[in-house]
Amino acid sequence: MRACIQRVQWARVKVNAEVVGEIKKGVLVLLGVAVGDTEKETKLIADKVAQLRIFEDEQGKMNLSLAEVGGAVLVVSQFTLLADCRKGRRPSFTKAAAPQDAEKLVDQFVQILRGYGLPVATGRFREHMEVELLNDGPVTILLDSDELSRPRRGRPGVVE
Numbered sequence: 001m002r003a004c005i006q007r008v009q010w011a012r013v014k015v016n017a018e019v020v021g022e023i024k025k026g027v028l029v030l031l032g033v034a035v036g037d038t039e040k041e042t043k044l045i046a047d048k049v050a051q052l053r054i055f056e057d058e059q060g061k062m063n064l065s066l067a068e069v070g071g072a073v074l075v076v077s078q079f080t081l082l083a084d085c086r087k088g089r090r091p092s093f094t095k096a097a098a099p100q101d102a103e104k105l106v107d108q109f110v111q112i113l114r115g116y117g118l119p120v121a122t123g124r125f126r127e128h129m130e131v132e133l134l135n136d137g138p139v140t141i142l143l144d145s146d147e148l149s150r151p152r153r154g155r156p157g158v159v160e
Contacts, residue, residue, distance in 0.1 A: 001041040001105070002081040004030040007054055007139035011074045013123040014130040021121035026071035027054075028133050031109060032081030033102035034095050034145075041145035042105045046112035048148065049073070054139055062139075072119040076131055077106045099126055 005027050012022035029049055034041075055064040055071065066073065079102065083091035096102070103125045113120045123129045 001034055001037045001045050001145040002032040003045050003049065003143040004078075004081060005049060005052070005054075005141040005143065006030075006133060007136045008074075009134040009136045011131065011133035013074065013076055013121075014132070015124050015127045020124055020129075021074055021076075023072035023074045023119070023121050025069065025136075026066060026073055026119075028074045028076065028131070030076050030078040030081060030131075031106055032078050033097040033105045034082050035097050037097060037101075037105055037145065039105070039108060042108045043112060044145050044148055045143055046109045048143055050113055050116040050118060052141065054141065066118055067116060072121065073113050074121045074123075075106065075110055075113070076123040076129060077102065077125050 008023070008026060008028050010022075010024050011026075011028040012019050014020065027049065031045075050067070051065055053065050054062050055066070055069045057063040079093060079096040080091070082096040083093060084095055085091050097105070106122075106125065110120050110122060123131070
């Protein structure tokens with residue numbers, strides 16, 4: 001599972017010129033579900049999104065989470081995050097989960113975030129969407145469940 005998290009002053013998603021999801025201060029999460037992803041990866045990424053300290057405190061240091069700043073989340077499913085561009089010029093999307101599998105995990109992702117007490121808006125699955133946002137910072141964080149599951153290596157002073 002991959003997530004592109006953008007700290008925003010506001011964000012909204014439209015389908016056929018109709019706003020279907022909108023937030024003020026918070027994060028826009030573009031979420032890509034991979035073949036083989038399960039509830040485990042979904043919970044890992046959702047927990048990380050909810051708990052990331054990417055909002056500034058009184059000293060201007062990124063030290064506060066979504067809940068601490070009263071932020072919201074806009075979740076937009078985006079299978080193109082799983083694009084494989086290693087060969088040729090046309091991306092391959094064979095790593096992206098089948099739509100029916102992905103939709104279940106995106107819904108679970110939203111429910112986990114709501115379980116944290118966060119307001120969550122969404123796009124519409126399998127629809128052409130237009131996403132608008134005012135990036136704040138800009139702050140953009142990329143998460144990959146495979147990378148989050150691996151231990152960190154090569155840190156000075158750490159015995160592994």
